[in-house]
Amino acid sequence: MDLEGYKAKTALCCRLLxxxxxxxxxxxISVRVPGTDQVLIHPMQASRATIGPKDMLVVDLEGKLLEGEVAPPSETHIHVSIYRRRxxxxxxxxxxxxxATVFSMVQRPIIPACNALSPFHEGIPVFPYSGHIDDREKGEGLAQLLGKKRALFIxxxxxVIAGSCLEEVFRGTAWLEKGAQLLWEASQIGEPAPLPREEIDVFLARTWNPRGWRKEWDYYVSLAQQRGITVD
Ligand SMILES: [Zn+2]
Known part of the structure; x- marks a missing residue:
């Protein structure tokens, strides 16, 4: 896929999210163009509902604008700090x-008590500062806390959800939200317990791969079409 293709796909992912x-x-949402130090991200101000390929900005791994005329999000440091380390x-x-934000507010860890939380079975650390991650130092601290995990709460x-491609990150973001809601609801009527590790491993081997991510992506693209949202 060329740069224009990545711009279109990242913009679409933004609208789906x-x-x-x-x-x-x-x-x-951002993407690193494979094999480069270029990161595509949308502007700080633009509505996430209408982001298109022409809106996409290109920044380097320090968050410096390489292409585009408006400011990227002040929290671009979240993205580039993770790309530098991972x-x-x-x-x-x-x-x-x-x-997900509800769980970031309490000392109650996310446990993999349902399939949707299986990808996060290694735990989700909580970055202890609630403000904007708007400089290199905070970005570095956040990326360090994330380590090799898939997600982190602020x-x-x-x-923050990290992954190997847009489809994986889209699915991770959707599943974390769905799983956090299920976990909260289950905890209202009982004490949720983690799924056995063997079941998690079997479930992930079956679902957490490009084919599985693509299935989720295609479903939400078709949902967007049904709702009259541009998917080009
Ligand atoms: Zn934020």
Whole structure:
């Protein structure tokens, strides 16, 4: 896929995340162009509901603007700090999704008590600062805390999901939100317990791969089409 293709796909991912109330007005999604130090991210100000390929900005691994005329999000440091530390990561989402944020507010860890939380069985650390991750130092601290994990919470603020491609990160963001809601609801009527590790491993081997990520992506693209949202 060329740069224009990545711009179109990242813009579409942004609209899908917004459609599902996962990023709302201020969250963001980025992608690293494979084999380069170029990162595509959308502008800080633009509505996430209408981001298109022409809106996409290109920044380097320090967050410096290489292409585009408007400012990237002040929290671009979240993205580039993770890309600097994790060569395996090609996409990062910073969500402000509802139930994930609920869990970021309390000392109650996410446990893999349902299939949707299986990808996060290694735990989700909580970055203890609730404000904007708007400089290199905070970005580095956050990326260090994330380590090799798939996700992290920012206390009272939102979540960060990292993965090997846009489809994986989209699915991770959607599943974390769905799983956090299920876990919260289950905890109202009982004490949820983690699934056995063998079951988690079998489930992930079956679902957490490009074919599985693509299935979720295609489903939400078709949902967007049904709702009259542009998917080109
Ligand atoms: Zn934020």
């Amino acid at each position: 917004q459609m599902e109330s996962l990023i709302e007005a201020s969250g963001h 060569p395996d990561v090609l996409s990062v989402c910073h969500s402000h999704s509802h139930y 206390k009272g603020h939102g979540a």
